[in-house]
Amino acid sequence: MTAEVRRDSFKTFWDKYSDKPDTNSMMLNQTAQDLEASDRADILSSLPHLTNKDVVDIGAGIGRFTTVLAETARWVLSTDFIESFIEKNQERNAHMGNISYQIGDAVHLQMDEKSVDLVFTNWLMMYLSDREVIEFLLNAMRWLRADGYIHLRESCSEPSTGRLKTATMHSAVDANPTHYRFSSLYIKLLRAIRYGDSDGKMWKFDVQWSCSVPTYIRRCNNWRQVHWLTKKVPAVGDEETSVDDLLNLFSQIWPAEQKTWDEKLDNEKYSWTDKIFSNAIDDEVVLLEPVSGIDETSVRQRMTTCGFKNITIVDVTQESLNAEVSFIKDHNLDVELSGCNYLLIKASL
Structure with missing residues (x-):
């Protein structure tokens, strides 16, 4: 019941922007037009080559990234849980013949095992609970083919607008359910996960890189927009990790360790x-x-x-x-x- 209530809070949060399916709403930033093209280029230029590859764009919104992904990929599934966003996405990409669309929550997404080469997300984990983040990454591992990639991008420790209160579209009075986690938690989780597939093979994520998004550094002096690219690779000889063990690390142990270091270094x-x-x-x-x-x-x-x-x-x-x-x-x-x-x-x- 608690998980359902939590999902409802995220849906309610985004429903407030459902009547404005535009770039500002996607980036929750009143001045998004000044950043959007450069931010999108930063993300897309860092992805692996997608020629003849199959991609799922999860939390795609109005299709900021879907369009460009589909220009080179063989096939793209574009998903979001806000219907008006997907409708705008379809309208923008009506000329593209290799995109499928699905309205639904990322935590309930069903895909075949080993069916895609790239799981693409941009500002998604921050709208999932700790357990949902872990379960989503395990699902992504299952969906990916061998040597496939997952891309994550998150607002870490603070919103994308940082301390620029005049730019944010977050309500000053309404509750904000977003998780602004430490960036260190994501990279530790990605490195810790071990997944056993239906053939009995063990897999892990090999973190290719982790870095701040350059546009937000240059334009907003915000280093806390962070993205990661990881690759699905064999984990021969390793043991599968349980959700509960990962949850204890992700929710309790790693945050406490990070806070301890922050306290030592803050001054x-x-x-x-x-x-x-x-x-x-x-x-x-x-x-x-x-x-x-x-x-x-x-x-x-x-x-x-x-x-x-x-x-x-x-x-x-x-x-x-x-x-x-x-x-x-x-x-x-x-x-x-x-x-x-x-x-x-x-x-x-």
């Missing part, structure tokens, strides 16, 4: 990673990525597949270790070293 003027790179993002993506082993060739291949260009990779493991040791010593922290190798990756979108 700090720098983090140890600041000593490794200080590049401002413009047309460039800068990543400091922890890896289990140094394999520049596979990293370069992975990023090229995802559409990145002008890639440079530098092994900064020793510099990272020195900076981490110095930071822990300076702040009298009782913590273990990360124990990772680190690559500094620069690439153009």
Whole structure:
């Protein structure tokens, strides 16, 4: 009963915008037209090639992304739980012959096992409960073919409009059921999931990258618009993870760990990673990525597949270790070293 009430609250929240099936409503931003094209380009340019691929666009709204996905994909299923949004979507894409439409909630979506190559979402997890997020990702794993991808994009810690209260379309008096989770929770969950399919094979998500959306950094000084691309790969020898175990981590343990770190760092003027790179993002993506082993060739291949260009990779493991040791010593922290190798990756979108 509680889950049904929660779903109703999300439906009620979006029903308020059902009479305005436009870009502002999709982005809950009064000035969305200033951002929309650039934001959409940021997201789409980072996706893998979709020629002869099958895609499901979940929470598609009026079809901001559906149109472009369908231009290269073999077939796209576009879904949303607001009827007027799907009607507008169909109207906008009436000239496209490879799009199917479905009105319905993402948590109730039914698809065949191993039926798509990309599960695409943009601002969806934040409208799901913690348990629903986990169950959705397990469903996505089931829907994906081997080496298929899932794309997530979420508002982390605060709305997309950040502290710009004049731009937001959120009501100042009505309840807002949206979950603005820590970005760290999503990446930990994606890395933790193990799924056993009907053939007895075990699968996991390989996180290809995680980064802030450049448009929101440049235009809004908001680094908390974060998106991820992950790939379905074999997890030979691993054990399947239970929903309850993942829920305990996602709802309790990981948030507590993040809050503990935030409390330690809130009043700090720098983090140890600041000593490794200080590049401002413009047309460039800068990543400091922890890896289990140094394999520049596979990293370069992975990023090229995802559409990145002008890639440079530098092994900064020793510099990272020195900076981490110095930071822990300076702040009298009782913590273990990360124990990772680190690559500094620069690439153009």
